[in-house]
Amino acid sequence: MATRNYQARKFESNSVKKAFDTLTVEEALQININNKPFTVSMRTPGEDIYLVRGMLHSEGILKNRSFNPDIILKKENEDGIITIVDLAIPEEELGEGYSNSRSLLSVSSCGICGRTELSDLSFLGKTIDDKKVLDLSLLNGLFEKMNDQQHSFHQSGGTHAAAAFTIQGGMITAMEDIGRHNAVDKVIGKLILSEKLKEASVLTVSGRVSYEIVIKCFKAGIPILAAVSAPSSLAVDYAKELGISLFAFCRDERATCYSNPQRIKNTNTKNKAS
16 A cells, blocks of 8 residues: 545646545554564555565664564554564674664664764775676666656655666666655665575665665665765765765766766766766
C-alpha cells in the first residue's frame, strides 16, 4: 500500500474544481530490539524487512554483516499496515549504533553528528579502493532503468528511489520510499539478504545527495554513487575522503563527477561529464 487517494480542490486561475489525487503513504514503524523500543522510522509501508535490515547495517547496529536476526512483523493497524517490528539480537552482536540510538524518532543519520573534524574517520575503517571502472556512456541508462521501477512515483510524485547496479550496468534491485535514506536502506537490506552486496558497484539515487547517503554507500562498500540532483558540500568532502566516486546532476545526458574520477572512462565523446 504505497499510495492512497485523497479528495482535493484544485485552483487554476479563476476556476475551482474537485479532484482526486494519489499521494504517497507515510506511516510510522516502531522498531523494538530485545523487547525494548529502539527507534521509530517514518517510511512508506512495504519492503519493511529490507528497510530494517539495511538500517541495522548502515547505522552500525550490528557488528557482523553476516549475522541476520529474525525480523518479526508484529502488529498491523486497521489498514493492514505493519506498525511494530521485533528483533532479538544477542548482546555480543550489537554494535555502537545500538548505544547511539536517537531514541524514538529516527532521522536516518549515521552516528557522526557532533564530530568536529572531517579527518576523524577512524570510526569508519578503510577507504574504498575498488579498481573497477564505469563506462560513462552507461550512466544515463542506469537512471532510465531506475525510473522504470518507480511505480509509486509515477502515481503520486511523492517518493524517492534508489537502485543498485553491477559495473556493467545490470540492475540488481530498486526500491522506493518517501524518504531518500529509507530507499537506500531498503536497497542495502535486500542486497544483504539476497547475498548480492558484493555484486553492487553503483548506487543511484533520485533527488540530492547528503553526507548521510555517502556514509550508507561507504558502509555497503559500493564505490560509485550517482544522483539526479545536487550534492551537499559535506557529501563531496566525505566522498573524497572515503574513496567514493560521486556523480551528481545526472540528467539530460550530463553528469558532474566531484570525487575520485579514476573510476570513469568515456568511450563516447558525445557523452562528456560537465
